[in-house]
């Protein structure tokens with residue numbers, strides 16, 4: 001089904017990105033108000049704080065719940081910022097609305113559960129505020145879109161998606177793997193849906209926030225949601241990935257925002273070159289396949305197997321190394337040649353079985 005969307009019009013000093021900032025959790029009235037005042041002073045227009053916190057294991061701080069909602073309301077009254085929080089159950093939606101929440105978001109663990117999503121969507125019937133849906137924890141684009149469809153069917157048209165990365169067992173640089181190809185594909189499928197990047201949850205570390213914000217801008221994301229705390233090292237949750245309002249302001253001041261639509265003469269000429277080069281790649285590939293078919297004919301006549309592992313291995317190693325010399329990633333070249341080899345084997349199989 002197609003999403004019926006209305007534009008998300010959120011306050012921002014720039015066309016792009018709009019920025020949502022605030023602590024991971026609303027810990028105390030003092031912490032919420034201090035962080036909010038500092039953020040407002042830096043020109044932030046949308047405040048975030050977790051009121052209900054889904055934690056991996058029991059026993060941790062699970063948020064202050066309804067107690068924190070009057071603090072959020074006070075942020076709005078005192079600073080004029082819009083307020084936003086995560087909702088995971090119908091009760092959360094009801095309470096958030098009761099205290100004047102301006103934006104709701106759905107967390108990754110909830111998005112991953114269709115029953116929870118349907119219950120949330122039913123509770124959202126009749127509300128007219130923006131709802132942002134984080135990607136599910138697993139890299140499943142259909143599940144992400146499905147969650148948004150449920151909310152959209154309930155009548156919520158001001159929708160946005162939040163890319164917060166995907167869980168993996170192997171922890172490498174990132175807390176959650178960015179797998180940028182997934183939000184890129186989401187944008188291709190639903191071009192009018194705003195996509196917001198959450199560098200705090202992708203990176204899991206303060207130092208990664210700036211490069212991730214820049215990457216999101218380079219890919220044309222519409223907004224950012226960043227965790228900011230008045231005293232990050234003492235945060236009750238996600239201490240490592242939060243920055244002070246001051247640091248956040250500095251990070252945002254360094255971001256270069258590029259435009260997607262301003263096509264210049266220069267880029268048109270360069271794209272012509274790309275078309276020409278792609279034509280050459282296609283011709284060369286076709287030539288290579290022709291030679292492979294001849295090899296297939298030879299194999300048929302001499303009763304040889306199509307797959308020649310030693311030769312395949314030699315090609316992969318050589319091309320990988322050549323790719324690196326040409327400034328390309330070895331894994332990328334391996335993928336390209338894996339694809340070429342698969343097609344070459346398929347074509348030879350046709351010949352051998354004729």
Ligand SMILES: C=C(O[C@@H]1C=C(C(=O)O)C=C[C@H]1O)C(=O)O
Nearest residue numbers: 292295306307308311312341344
């Ligand atoms: C073309 C051949 O057949 C197969 C395809 C290869 C390729 O496309 O480069 C390499 C080895 C074989 O598995 C060959 O044996 O050389």
